[in-house]
Amino acid sequence: MARIGDLLAAKRTLSFEFFPPKTNQARLTLGKTVGDLEALEPDFVSITYGAGGSDRHRTGDVVGWMRDETTLEPMAHLTCQGHTRTEVASLLVDYRKRGVANILALGGDAPADGTAGKSDYTYALDLLHDVAASQSFSIGVAAHPEVHPRSESRAADRRHLADKMRLADFAITQFFFEVEHYERLVDEMAALGIDKPIVPGIMPITNKAQISRMAEMSGAALPTWLVDRLGYVDDPVHVRRLGIELASKLCNDLIAAGAPGLHIYTLNRSATAKEIVANLELATV
Numbered sequence: 194m195a196r197i198g199d200l201l202a203a204k205r206t207l208s209f210e211f212f213p214p215k216t217n218q219a220r221l222t223l224g225k226t227v228g229d230l231e232a233l234e235p236d237f238v239s240i241t242y243g244a245g246g247s248d249r250h251r252t253g254d255v256v257g258w259m260r261d262e263t264t265l266e267p268m269a270h271l272t273c274q275g276h277t278r279t280e281v282a283s284l285l286v287d288y289r290k291r292g293v294a295n296i297l298a299l300g301g302d303a304p305a306d307g308t309a310g311k312s313d314y315t316y317a318l319d320l321l322h323d324v325a326a327s328q329s330f331s332i333g334v335a336a337h338p339e340v341h342p343r344s345e346s347r348a349a350d351r352r353h354l355a356d357k358m359r360l361a362d363f364a365i366t367q368f369f370f371e372v373e374h375y376e377r378l379v380d381e382m383a384a385l386g387i388d389k390p391i392v393p394g395i396m397p398i399t400n401k402a403q404i405s406r407m408a409e410m411s412g413a414a415l416p417t418w419l420v421d422r423l424g425y426v427d428d429p430v431h432v433r434r435l436g437i438e439l440a441s442k443l444c445n446d447l448i449a450a451g452a453p454g455l456h457i458y459t460l461n462r463s464a465t466a467k468e469i470v471a472n473l474e475l476a477t478v
């Protein structure tokens with residue numbers, strides 16, 4: 194059982210993110226993906242919770258399965274939207290019993306069907322207080338290089354992140370496409386006295402429609418040069434090849450910029466993540 198805060202203190206980490214599968218077919222795909230990616234010996238993996246506003250209750254099952262049946266160190270995402278403090282307390286007890294050492298404490302997307310449910314929490318910080326009080330987990334929070342879409346200003350976004358990072362051990366970022374966004378975020382947090390690890394999250398482009406949808410949801414801009422380059426490719430094979438080239442370059446730029454780790458969003462597929470890792474110019478250890 195490893196705490197991610199300790200791992201980050203010891204080395205540059207490599208990690209992958211998955212979402213809980215909804216169907217039997219998707220479960221088989223995730224099983225194969227996890228088997229493939231285990232061979233790369235990532236330092237940890239994370240499992241989303243209610244991503245995009247759906248399927249909130251499968252995270253624990255996937256995390257428990259990983260704990261019991263694989264060599265991977267799982268981190269469970271937990272969002273505060275629609276949760277009571279009692280529910281969170283019992284979830285945390287379950288995670289502790291199952292040997293889960295890491296939690297990503299998030300605000301969360303509104304449920305897709307509009308049914309929010311009773312919520313004792315408004316912001317990730319409120320949830321973070323309860324997770325920290327349990328004294329059982331290494332805790333991560335979300336950071337938004339291009340500012341969270343709900344933030345009233347850039348300065349307020351950074352202040353809220355600083356408040357979270359004073360309690361948490363590390364942050365993982367929303368995806369972005371230019372290293373300068375990451376460097377600026379790290380500088381702005383340093384100016385607020387925060388020097389805990391901020392691990393960049395990398396979303397490889399594999400599908401044009403999907404990346405536009407996700408960028409809109411997350412506040413990440415698709416830069417003009419990227420839109421232009423995507424404009425020249427239509428064949429899905431070529432889109433994927435370009436996506437791997439760009440994500441590999443971004444990862445190498447991030448390593449050069451001193452990133453404490455790389456967290457790759459896999460969307461439950463292994464081939465793209467494997468190719469990117471093979472393209473890294475520096476060992477991640």
Ligand SMILES: NC(=O)C1=CN([C@@H]2O[C@H](COP(=O)(O)OP(=O)(O)OC[C@H]3O[C@@H](n4cnc5c(N)ncnc54)[C@H](O)[C@@H]3O)[C@@H](O)[C@H]2O)C=CC1
Binds near residue numbers: 241299300302342345
């Ligand atoms: N479901 C999942 O597994 C994952 C979800 N995400 C998404 O990323 C985002 C994560 O949000 P977080 O940064 O954790 O949420 P947060 O609650 O920290 O912040 C959400 C927004 O509220 C603002 N805010 C925070 N505290 C405030 C306060 N006291 N007063 C006024 N405004 C305040 C922030 O600046 C930000 O704009 C969500 O959209 C989430 O769904 C990201 C990674 C994984």
Ligand SMILES: Nc1nc(=O)c2c([nH]1)NC[C@@H]1CN(c3ccc(C(=O)N[C@@H](CCC(=O)O)C(=O)O)cc3)CN21
Binds near residue numbers: 215
């Ligand atoms: N606002 C926001 N919410 C998130 O949940 C989130 C972010 N941003 N940014 C970083 C990652 C990306 N995440 C994602 C992104 C997409 C899917 C997704 O599309 N899931 C679908 C299946 C898609 C597919 O099969 O291609 C699902 O069924 O859950 C899941 C998690 C989770 N994270």
